[in-house]
Amino acid sequence: MAASGRAADGEARGASPEVIWTRPERAGRGPRPAHSRAAIAAAAVRIADADGLDAVSMRRVAAEIGSGTMSLYNYVPRKEDLHELMVDAASAEYDLSAPLTGDWRADVLALAEQSRDLMRRHPWLPRLTASAAYGFTPHALAYLDRFLAALEGLDVPPGTKMELLAMVTASVTSYVTFEIALAERARALPWSEAEEQAVRGAYLAGELGTGKYPHLAAVLARAAEPGDYEEAFGRMLGRVLDGFEASGGGTA
Amino acid sequence: MAASGRAADGEARGASPEVIWTRPERAGRGPRPAHSRAAIAAAAVRIADADGLDAVSMRRVAAEIGSGTMSLYNYVPRKEDLHELMVDAASAEYDLSAPLTGDWRADVLALAEQSRDLMRRHPWLPRLTASAAYGFTPHALAYLDRFLAALEGLDVPPGTKMELLAMVTASVTSYVTFEIALAERARALPWSEAEEQAVRGAYLAGELGTGKYPHLAAVLARAAEPGDYEEAFGRMLGRVLDGFEASGGGTA
DNA sequence: GCCGGTTTACGTACAGCGTACTGAGTCGGT
DNA sequence: ACCGACTCAGTACGCTGTACGTAAACCGGC
Incomplete structure (x- = not known):
């Protein structure tokens, strides 16, 4: 590595470590870059x-x-x-301009919905944010700050707010990831999505039919109606916030 | 695809759709495969x-x-x-042999811990299970069934148990994913992990120093002690179960 | 026992990837 | 005006998944 070999490498054979955000977009010396x-x-x-x-x-x-x-x-x-x-x-597509309402639950839910919509618009986003470091790009920091601002009035131990943030993010990410995975799979598949669903459905039905998974079969028998899934998002986040309140992060 | 062109392809230029689990490991006719x-x-x-x-x-x-x-x-x-x-x-490494205790919270927590440990042992697992279909391999089905068995006594609307399952899974996956991301990043990096941490830390400190993220800065100032992180797992799951109880999934 | 068809095994080949390296052209600070 | 720093571009290497063709091994039915 080390494109032109400059920079004293501290450790054995390494490029100079850097974060893209601290690297200046335009270096003073050479010709002006053609692209931003x-x-x-x-x-x-x-x-x-x-x-x-x-x-x-x-x-x-x-x-x-x-x-x-x-x-x-x-x-x-x-x-x-x-x-x-x-x-x-x-x-950068987050809209953080609206004033906070004072109702922290509503504010948090609104942010979670924005997050969900963003991921739906950019289905590759969850895969990248799973790489930890990407949670801290400048605009991502603004989102985090906004989230914590919504919780400002709450009197909880310091780490608790970050834990709620983590749980909400995890819930949203997981929800959308599942949603996306179903759709995204079709892209790389050498056969059609309908065929895939048919074959996988047949396999699953066959497995459940063996009787080896009675509880799962029982639950899946009363399959969720389509509309259910959309509402599950709200129910899920509601429970996360409930759990937060229940364990001391309440309105107090 | 379709190594020798057999199988009537229904749709335009596609291989025959199939799931690996329904394909027989050994076809009767030819020489016996050298590997299992x-x-x-x-x-x-x-x-x-x-x-x-x-x-x-x-x-x-x-x-x-x-x-x-x-x-x-x-x-x-x-x-x-x-x-x-x-x-x-x-x-297949899940140990589902121990009898259920009758305390559904304890049983669910035990399963979640097994799940966490499994992902720690196989850090690539979260990345693969994000692909939806992989949640339904035979041994994964056994885990799902076991999870639902632990909830058997509870009287809740049908979809609710699956939603709890999803939330616990999401929490564990997200927790371990974050943990892994920090460690896994180092592998592909052209410089050392210590250098990476130093550079990223400096960037983050610089950003927080601008005053643009006051709430985030305040929360991060009281940084979590190392031990905190390990305990956060239990706290997080506790809240998930609390939220489940609070919204009607209780002991009733 | 034999034979024909099926399956397994393997090498070659292709398009695409990330990126190290080389060299030529262009600008800005001195 | 210079010249070092920088941008731009092309070539090349080793890697990927996998389509395809051929040779060998095996098994069921006769």
């Missing part, structure tokens, strides 16, 4: 929205902005950094 | 445990079991199926 970081991120987001995260290759992004493949590396040292830019670009 | 499905799954798991999920390539797995690369495709039609085998092999 925002434009690159937007191009990557466009590709991922259209053709999935796996379609976001350095070659494809470079082509999208109209540059040579390797030129892209002048803007984005590693592909991971491109992913980080994408997460930040998506996070 | 279990051995292949075990090899893949071994590689993933040692070198990460990305190291599990068809070539590498084939080499591990001592066969030609393309021979592997006689056992596993697509790489996705190999992943499914891996999930099932890992799920």
Whole structure:
């Protein structure tokens, strides 16, 4: 690594460690860059929205902005950094302008819904945010801060607010991830989605028919109606907040 | 696909859709296969445990079991199926033999802990189970059934038990995913983990120092002590169960 | 016992990936 | 005006999943 070998490597054979956010977008010296970081991120987001995260290759992004493949590396040292830019670009879509209502439950729910909608708009987002570091891009920090602002009045031990934040995020992410997985699978499949569902349904029915999973069979027999799933989101988050109140994070 | 072109393809240019679990491990006719499905799954798991999920390539797995690369495709039609085998092999490690205690909270917590430990032992597991279909491999079904068995006495609307199951799973997965992400990142990084932490810490401190995220800064200032994180697992699950009880899923 | 059809095994080949490296062109601070 | 720093681009390497063709091994039915 180490594109041009500069920077004294502390450890054996390593590039200089850096975070994309501290690297200046424009270095003073050379010719002015032909593309902005925002434009690159937007191009990557466009590709991922259209053709999935796996379609976001350095070659494809470079082509999208109209540059040579390797030129892209002048803007984005590693592909991971491109992913980080994408997460930040998506996070910039949060609307944090409305004033807080004072009802922390309502405010938190509104944020969770925004989060859900964002992930639906950008189905690749959950996969990237699972990589921990991406939770702390500048615009993601703004979201976190907003979330905590909604909890400001509450008198709870310090770590508890972060734990609620983590639980809400986990719930939303998990909910949307499941939703997406069903749809996203179809993309890479060598056969149609209908065929997949038919075959998997037959397998599952066969397994349940063996009687080895009586409790599961019983529960699945009363299958959830379609509308149920959409409402489950609200029920789930309601329970998370209930649990938060029940264990001391209440309105007190 | 369709190695020798058999099977009438219903839709345009597609292989015959199938689930690995319904495909017989041994076809009656030809020579007996040199490897078992279990051995292949075990090899893949071994590689993933040692070198990460990305190291599990068809070539590498084939080499591990001592066969030609393309021979592997006689056992596993697509790489996705190999992943499914891996999930099932890992799920087989659940110990579901102990009798239920009758205390559903304790039983559920015990299962959640097993789940957490399993994911710690196989850090690639969360990434794969995010792909929806993998939640329904045979051994995974056994886990699901066991979970529902623990809830048998409870009188709640039908979908509610599945929703609790989903929430517990989401909580555990999210918890371990975060834990793993911190450790796993280091593997692919072109510099050391310590350098990464230093650089990211400096960036975060810089951002918080701008005053743009006052609430986040305030909460992070009272940083969680190391021990806190381990206990957060129990607190988090406790709240999930509290929320379940609060909204009608109680002991009644 | 034998034979024909099926299955297994394996090598080659292709398109695509991330990115190290090289060289040429262009700008800005001195 | 210079010249070092920087941008841009192309080529190349090793890796990926897997389509395809061929050779060998096996088994069921006769």
